[in-house]
Amino acid sequence: MSMPTHVVVTISTTSLCDAKTLRAPWPFTGRTDELELVRRSVAAGRGGLVVTGPAGCGKTRLLMEAVRGTDWARAAGTPETRHLPFAAFAHLLPHDVTLHRALHLLSGVRLLLVDDAHLLDDASAALVHQLALHGRTRLLVAATDGAPAPGAVSRLWSGELLPRLTLEPLPREETAELLAAAEDTVLEPLTADRLHRLCRGDLRLLRELLTAVRDQGLLVPVQGTGRQAWRGGVPMTAAVRERTAHVLDRARPGERESLERLAFAEPLPLGLDAFDTRTLEGLEADGLVTVDEAGATRLAHPLHGPVLRAAAGRLRARRLARTWDQCAPALEAERTALAR
Template identity: 35%
Template sequence: MTTDNALVQSVWPLIGRTEELRRARAAVRGPRAGVVLAGASGVGKSRLSRELLETLSGRYEVRWAAATASARSLPLGVFAEWVPATAGTDPIRQVHAVVNALSASPENRPVIVGVDDAHLVDDLSALVLQQLVDRRAARLVLTVRSGQPAPDAIVGLWKNERVERLEVLPLAREESDRLVARVLGQPPDPPTAHRLWQLTRGNVLFLRHLVEQEREAGRLLTRPGSAVWTGNPVISGTLGELIDAQMGSLSPELALVVDSVAVSEPVDATVLVDVVDELALDLALARGLVRIDHTGRRELVLLGHPLYGEIRRDRTSPARLRRLRGRIASAGGTVA
C-alpha cells in the first residue's frame, strides 16, 4: 500500500531525551563503571542506549548484545559469539575467556559493553559483566525493565554504586506531540494530539506502532498544516502483540481484575476488593497491570496503561462487559 507523505523514517528520532543522554554520557565518562537505564517496557531505553553508544563510538570500542528470555536458559547465551572454541567446558574458564574477548581492543581503545534487557541474562553472563567492572576492563551500558527480577550480580552493580542507575520515564505530553509532528512532517491537530496522548501516555513504542498502524490503515492523514486522525483504532497486529507481551499471561483471576477496572475505571479500591480476589489484585498491582491513585482519603484503581483497556474491551464479549459493570455498580459503583 502506498500513501502520500509517508512516514519520514523507520527509526524514529530521539526527542525529549537530552537530559537523560547527558547524564548517561557523564556516568560512562565519570568515576563509576557505566550506567543502567531502567524503565517500563516501551519508554525508549533501547533507543536511548543505542544513541548513547553511537555518540561514544569515536572514542570507545563498542560491543553490543541483546538478552532474550529464550537465551536465558543457555549459559553465557547473551555472549555466545564471544565464547572461543578453546575455552573448553569449564564455566569459570569460559567466563574468563569471554571477559578477555569482550575487553580486547585492536586499537588499544577503551571498551564499552552494552547489553539490552540485561535483567534477562543468565547467571554466568551476569558474572561476566561483574568481572568486567571488577577488573576495570570495560565500561557498561545496560538496560533493564523496572519491576522485573534480575540476577544478583546485575542488581549489585547499582546497589553497590558500581554503576549509576538512571530512570527513563515516558515522554511528557509536549515531547510526544513534537515527536509525532517530526515523524509525520506536520503537527497533529488538537483532537488528534489529545487522542494519541490519551492512548499512549508517552510510551514511545506504543506511540510508534499506533501511528504507523493508523497511517497504514488510512485513518491518520497528513493534510497541509496538520495531521488528522479519523475513525477509531483497531488494536490488532503488531501493536496488539506488543500490548500482550507487556501485560504477560493473565490467569482468570488476573483477567477479572483487569477487565473489571477496564469497564469501570476508576474504581474505588474498597469496591473492587468486593468483586475480585484480593491476592489477584495485589499481583496485578505488582505487575503494573493496574495502579493506585490516591485522591484525598480515597484509593482509586486505574489501569496500568490505557491501551490495556482498549485491548481487553475489544476482546471481551458484550455480555461479560455488562455483567462486570453490573457487579461493580452493585458493590458500590464507580467514581464520577
C-alpha cells in the first residue's frame, strides 16, 4: 500500500471541557495583552511563538484561546513516552517514520500547537525544531520554565528561531477577578487572597482547591455581606499532593523532621538546637526554606506548611506543636503580615 504524500489534520476548538471531569472551563480572564500578542503572531503568518512560564500558569489555555475559531493540529509531550520516538506525533504520523519523512508529511499542517514541549521525546523535539527551521508550519509551543527540556526545544528560543513570551503568574487582582467570574459563590477578599497566596498563580491547583473547599463544606457565610469565607485547613486533594510530593517524600535523613518543625512553628531562629545546619543548607539549596537577614527560617512556599501539618498525624502533631508562649516570634510575624 502506498503511503500518502501529505497528512493534513484539521482540528476545531469546539470544546475546552476538562477531559477528566467534563467540567466547563473557567472564563478566560486577564492576559489581554498576551492574548493579543499571540493572535497577532498567528495572523501575521510568521514562524510562530514559544510561550514559557511556571507550571499551571495558563500557557495552554492562552494558546487555545488564541487559536479559537481557526484550524490547527496539536501534539503534546508526556513523561511516560519520552523514550518513544515521535510519540508526541503518533496520532499524526505512520509507524516507523523517519525524521525526513515526518517533516514531509507534516508540511500540510499550517498551524501546530505543541503542548508540554519540555516533555517531548528527542525525535519529536527534533521534528519541531526542523519545522521551525523550514518555516512552512506556524508553531505555537508551550514549555514549563525551570523544567529540563530537550536541546532541540530550548534552541527554539535560545537560537532565536522563534520569539519567546514568558508568562508571569496571574497577579492577585486578576486572580480575584477570575474567582469572581468563575464561581456562583462570592468570596470575601481574605479568602480570595488566601487562595492566591497558596496557589501562587497555579490555576489548575486554584480550581481544584476551591472545588474541594466548597464540596467539603468549608465555605461559611459572612454575616450581612452575602459573601462566603474559607475557614479551616487545606483539603489534601490529588492536585495538592502532586504539587507537594517533593516535600512529603524527602529521602535524606532529618529533612522531613526539619520541614515539619517549621510547619508547626515558623519562623524559627537559625541556631535552634533542633536543626542540623547542613540539613537546612540542603533544604535552602532545593528552594524549600528561606532564611532572612535576621536568621529567621521559614518554609519557602505557603502551601507546604498546611500540607505538612495535615500529613503529620495526631500524635506527631502533638509532639511538634508548641504552646502559644513558645510561638511568640511566629505570632508577631503573622500579626505584622496581617496588619500590612
